Amino acid sequence: MEVGQMQRSLVDYTKSLFLEGVLDGQFLQLQQLQDETNPDFVAEVVSLFFEDSQRLLNDLTRTLDQPNVDFKIVDAHVHQLKGSSSSIGAQRVKNSCIAFRNSCEAQNIEGCMRCLQQVKQEYFLAKNKLETLFRLEQQIVAAGGSIPIMELSF
Amino acid sequence: MASGEENILSDSCRNYNAEEFPAGLRVLAVDDDPCYLSVLEKMLRDCLYQVTTCDRAKDALSLLEEDKNKFDLVISDLHMPEMDGFQLLEMMELLDIDVPVVIMSVDDQKEVVMKCILKGACEYLAKPLQMETIKFIWRHVFRKKQKCLKESEKSTESVVNGDNSQLKTI
Numbered sequence: 001m002e003v004g005q006m007q008r009s010l011v012d013y014t015k016s017l018f019l020e021g022v023l024d025g026q027f028l029q030l031q032q033l034q035d036e037t038n039p040d041f042v043a044e045v046v047s048l049f050f051e052d053s054q055r056l057l058n059d060l061t062r063t064l065d066q067p068n069v070d071f072k073i074v075d076a077h078v079h080q081l082k083g084s085s086s087s088i089g090a091q092r093v094k095n096s097c098i099a100f101r102n103s104c105e106a107q108n109i110e111g112c113m114r115c116l117q118q119v120k121q122e123y124f125l126a127k128n129k130l131e132t133l134f135r136l137e138q139q140i141v142a143a144g145g146s147i148p149i150m151e152l153s154f
Numbered sequence: 155m156a157s158g159e160e161n162i163l164s165d166s167c168r169n170y171n172a173e174e175f176p177a178g179l180r181v182l183a184v185d186d187d188p189c190y191l192s193v194l195e196k197m198l199r200d201c202l203y204q205v206t207t208c209d210r211a212k213d214a215l216s217l218l219e220e221d222k223n224k225f226d227l228v229i230s231d232l233h234m235p236e237m238d239g240f241q242l243l244e245m246m247e248l249l250d251i252d253v254p255v256v257i258m259s260v261d262d263q264k265e266v267v268m269k270c271i272l273k274g275a276c277e278y279l280a281k282p283l284q285m286e287t288i289k290f291i292w293r294h295v296f297r298k299k300q301k302c303l304k305e306s307e308k309s310t311e312s313v314v315n316g317d318n319s320q321l322k323t324i
Binding site: 038 | 186187188189190192193196197200231233235260261281282284285
């Protein structure tokens with residue numbers, strides 16, 4: 001595949017992530033912050049998000065598994081996940097956290113379990129999509145091309 | 155100017171290089187989310203601010219206690235374990251650390267915003283912050299400097315007025 005085609009594929013793929021709501025404008029902000037002095041900025045921040053989220057999801061699973069669930073702790077973890085997902089623009093993960101916090105407030109254990117499943121689903125979807133995006137970018141760079149700049153004009 | 159009056163000016167407001175300002179603004183950024191802290195740090199550096207980061211409010215407080223004149227602005231997350239934004243504001247007030255504080259959060263409930271302002275935050279911003287917002291954050295520092303200068307002028311005036319009677323005799 002020649003570079004131009006790869007670049008077009010990347011643009012189409014990125015657009016689809018926005019249209020599906022997986023990513024929002026904050027992700028574009030991150031891309032705009034990336035420059036020659038910080039050429040891997042987006043990848044670095046996103047990998048921090050992956051690490052943080054994995055830890056939080058493990059903590060959430062463990063906390064909800066307790067005989068007496070401490071909803072305050074659950075809520076604190078979900079709030080953290082909401083924060084970090086919004087900081088990279090992982091919109092669907094963030095939205096699923098909002099629903100999760102409602103279940104925490106209602107102290108609804110079944111609701112929380114369902115929400116946890118939903119958050120995990122959205123997280124793994126976002127993770128896979130972002131990893132694919134980075135792979136596409138790496139292929140373009142390896143072929144000597146440059147990453148096209150995205151504009152939110154759709 | 156008598157040395158007493160010089161001290162009033164330099165202690166209560168740091169001397170800025172007016173041409174450079176707001177570049178070089180010294181910001182203390184506090185957030186327990188490593189992801190957001192690195193985004194915020196990059197945004198602040200892109201504005202040419204000098205950034206110090208802390209992932210705990212306690213560490214930020216220690217730095218401020220050490221020397222409050224080392225920072226022009228604090229920008230802090232609200233919900234953090236151990237010590238949160240509210241407690242940081244309270245401690246700063248108790249310790250008379252009058253550096254302007256901007257609170258940020260994903261939480262946008264009205265009561266929370268009001269509580270922050272009541273506790274002394276000069277601004278409340280919803281996360282994630284936009285670059286446009288960060289670019290103008292210096293206005294809080296500028297406002298405080300102007301306030302300091304006005305207060306210093308008032309105290310200098312009263313000192314000068316006190317001396318007037320002696321000048322006339324000379």
